Amino acid sequence: ERLYRVKRWGGGYFEIGENGNLHVTPAFDNPDVRIDFNTVIEEIKQEGVQFPVVVRFHDILRSQVALLNQTFRQSIKEAEYQGQYQGVYPVKVNQMREVVEEIVDAGAPYDYGLEAGSKAELLTVLSFETSEKSLTILNGYKDEEFMRLALLGRKLGRNIIVVVEKYSELLSLVRIAKELNIDPIIGVRSKMTVKGRGKWESSGGDRAKFGLTIAEIINAAKYLQEQGLGHCLKLLHFHIGSQLTDIRSVKDAVAEGGRIYAELRKMGVDMTHVDVGGGLGVDYDGTQSTSDSSRNYSMQEYVADVVYGMKEICDLEEVPHPNLVSESGRAITAHHSCVITQIVGEIKNSDIQFDTQASEDEHVLVSNMRDLVPAFDNGSNLQEIFNDASQWKEQAIEAFKLRVISLEELAKLETLYWQIMARLNQELKQVEFVPEELKGLEYALSSQYLCNFSIFQSAADTWAIDQVLPVVPITRMNEEPSVNCSLVDITCDSDGKIDQFIGEQGISDVLHLHKLKPGEEYYAGLFLTGAYQDVMGDMHNLFGRLNEVHIFSDDDDPADFYIEEVVTGSSVSGVLSIMQYNPSAMAKDVKRAIDRQVAAGNIKPREGVKWTDFYEDCLHGYTYLKTGK
Numbered sequence: 001e002r003l004y005r006v007k008r009w010g011g012g013y014f015e016i017g018e019n020g021n022l023h024v025t026p027a028f029d030n031p032d033v034r035i036d037f038n039t040v041i042e043e044i045k046q047e048g049v050q051f052p053v054v055v056r057f058h059d060i061l062r063s064q065v066a067l068l069n070q071t072f073r074q075s076i077k078e079a080e081y082q083g084q085y086q087g088v089y090p091v092k093v094n095q096m097r098e099v100v101e102e103i104v105d106a107g108a109p110y111d112y113g114l115e116a117g118s119k120a121e122l123l124t125v126l127s128f129e130t131s132e133k134s135l136t137i138l139n140g141y142k143d144e145e146f147m148r149l150a151l152l153g154r155k156l157g158r159n160i161i162v163v164v165e166k167y168s169e170l171l172s173l174v175r176i177a178k179e180l181n182i183d184p185i186i187g188v189r190s191k192m193t194v195k196g197r198g199k200w201e202s203s204g205g206d207r208a209k210f211g212l213t214i215a216e217i218i219n220a221a222k223y224l225q226e227q228g229l230g231h232c233l234k235l236l237h238f239h240i241g242s243q244l245t246d247i248r249s250v251k252d253a254v255a256e257g258g259r260i261y262a263e264l265r266k267m268g269v270d271m272t273h274v275d276v277g278g279g280l281g282v283d284y285d286g287t288q289s290t291s292d293s294s295r296n297y298s299m300q301e302y303v304a305d306v307v308y309g310m311k312e313i314c315d316l317e318e319v320p321h322p323n324l325v326s327e328s329g330r331a332i333t334a335h336h337s338c339v340i341t342q343i344v345g346e347i348k349n350s351d352i353q354f355d356t357q358a359s360e361d362e363h364v365l366v367s368n369m370r371d372l373v374p375a376f377d378n379g380s381n382l383q384e385i386f387n388d389a390s391q392w393k394e395q396a397i398e399a400f401k402l403r404v405i406s407l408e409e410l411a412k413l414e415t416l417y418w419q420i421m422a423r424l425n426q427e428l429k430q431v432e433f434v435p436e437e438l439k440g441l442e443y444a445l446s447s448q449y450l451c452n453f454s455i456f457q458s459a460a461d462t463w464a465i466d467q468v469l470p471v472v473p474i475t476r477m478n479e480e481p482s483v484n485c486s487l488v489d490i491t492c493d494s495d496g497k498i499d500q501f502i503g504e505q506g507i508s509d510v511l512h513l514h515k516l517k518p519g520e521e522y523y524a525g526l527f528l529t530g531a532y533q534d535v536m537g538d539m540h541n542l543f544g545r546l547n548e549v550h551i552f553s554d555d556d557d558p559a560d561f562y563i564e565e566v567v568t569g570s571s572v573s574g575v576l577s578i579m580q581y582n583p584s585a586m587a588k589d590v591k592r593a594i595d596r597q598v599a600a601g602n603i604k605p606r607e608g609v610k611w612t613d614f615y616e617d618c619l620h621g622y623t624y625l626k627t628g629k
């Protein structure tokens with residue numbers, strides 16, 4: 001726990017069991033359920049599903065939906081707030097059908113609705129049956145088709161609210177509504193002066209991409225009144241950014257939004273809903289701080305600040321409490337899925353074995369480097385050893401280029417260099433003061449664990465915006481880990497690495513993992529990947545989507561679970577087809593090439609058939625490395 005801080009980021013769902021394996025308790029209101037993650041891995045293997053896999057815990061999704069809704073209801077009750085909570089799930093955060101289905105199902109008792117931000121999302125959302133009272137909120141820029149679809153939704157009896165993001169949308173909405181003779185329900189998004197803090201802070205402020213200025217909101221209300229549609233303006237919307245790290249920005253936004261709502265009410269606009277958007281953060285790094293990957297508040301505090309903040313303003317202004325809408329996506333989905341990958345190898349410079357024995361006539365640079373080894377025992381200054389070794393290594397590379405030293409000499413010198421660095425690093429652990437230049441030694445010496453996955457597919461945000469995601473081994477957490485490492489993926493891209501981890505003291509560039517044992521599989525998980533990562537992932541190196549397993553806990557046995565569904569990931573032929581290839585034509589081309597070699601007598605006919613089958617098997621196989629037996 002000290003090293004991995006599972007309880008801190010786990011949101012109550014993950015912890016380290018006594019056997020050192022990761023355990024999952026997938027429902028906040030059922031603490032007795034405890035699933036050993038290693039048994040999940042065993043079951044996945046039994047099912048014949050190849051790693052890497054995305055594991056989705058549907059119970060966690062359900063739990064988060066219930067938790068958010070219950071928290072709002074509780075807070076509303078305590079505050080004697082007059083409005084109701086009518087939350088929506090923004091499908092952009094994870095559009096996967098099974099995910100949305102589960103959220104809709106879990107949300108039905110709470111009249112929990114859906115939000116769409118594009119035409120494709122709106123078409124998706126319309127196909128789901130949410131409860132009669134639930135809302136469907138439409139954000140994002142809209143064309144005429146989008147508006148017509150929204151009005152179709154009205155015809156179907158849904159409470160669809162079209163949130164106007166820019167003024168011209170209002171004009172076309174009114175025109176189409178009149179043409180179709182359907183009353184729309186309209187929301188306006190306010191361009192807020194409050195800016196969130198964190199990576200998404202540009203969602204607020206004067207240069208925000210979305211929303212109407214105060215003047216435009218007033219004009220919109222007047223225009224609707226003139227058009228005889230004043231009664232359609234029902235909702236005020238604002239969203240100051242995702243992953244709000246500081247609770248103060250939430251309070252500020254509620255204060256500003258509350259005031260705008262109150263003024264509009266006083267102007268005679270019959271608004272009934274205030275939508276506070278998304279932004280409820282996730283504590284990815286477990287620091288509970290205002291770091292970009294964390295947040296300095298809990299869900300309870302967030303909800304209370306929305307409810308009490310709105311109540312205070314409305315009471316002061318003597319206007320009715322509006323119904324409250326929030327569009328939390330990240331907080332609903334982040335915890336439910338993770339990526340499980342096998343560590344398939346270790347890359348370590350200082351472990352390379354090479355005979356460094358002195359030979360006759362060896363270059364003085366090599367013997368100098370070797371002579372540094374005893375320097376540790378005669379009390380030489382550590383910085384001095386580092387300086388000399390570094391200088392000789394640089395000189396050796398130049399000398400090699402000038403044909404002064406041989407390849408073998410360079411190999412000896414480099415091997416000695418890394419041995420010296422490893423020893424230096426050990427010695428530095430005994431001293432109080434570590435010179436600045438030597439601080440990077442730990443990282444330089446750390447191993448790189450090669451993981452069978454692609455950062456670009458499975459953890460896009462760690463690459464794109466330096467998001468910290470928790471990484472932990474699935475087993476052996478009761479053993480002191482002896483390897484400091486960073487993680488590298490199997491893409492041919494040097495950016496395909498993770499070197500920011502949750503450490504004992506804040507964020508660290510190395511992760512502590514266990515020594516790989518020959519013949520023993522070692523799995524690590526990348527957690528909290530359920531929000532945004534699935535859909536932001538790309539096909540770099542044609543790796544494509546991962547196999548997925550969907551897990552449900554078993555009602556009868558608290559330690560048991562079942563795989564409800566396996567969703568097969570990308571096959572090579574699948575990703576090639578996306579790139580306009582024709583896999584069957586490719587197979588034929590390769591077969592022809594093999595046949596030519598058979599005809600020429602270079603390949604035996606039987607062997608030729610085997611090669612042809614092998615090519616086809618690979619074409620239909622999984623894109624990732626084949627590991628395990």
Ligand code: PLP
Binds near residue numbers: 244278331
């Ligand atoms: N609503 C709107 C308008 C958004 O733009 C977003 C995402 O940025 C969300 C809701 C979801 O935000 P979050 O995932 O932070 O809850």
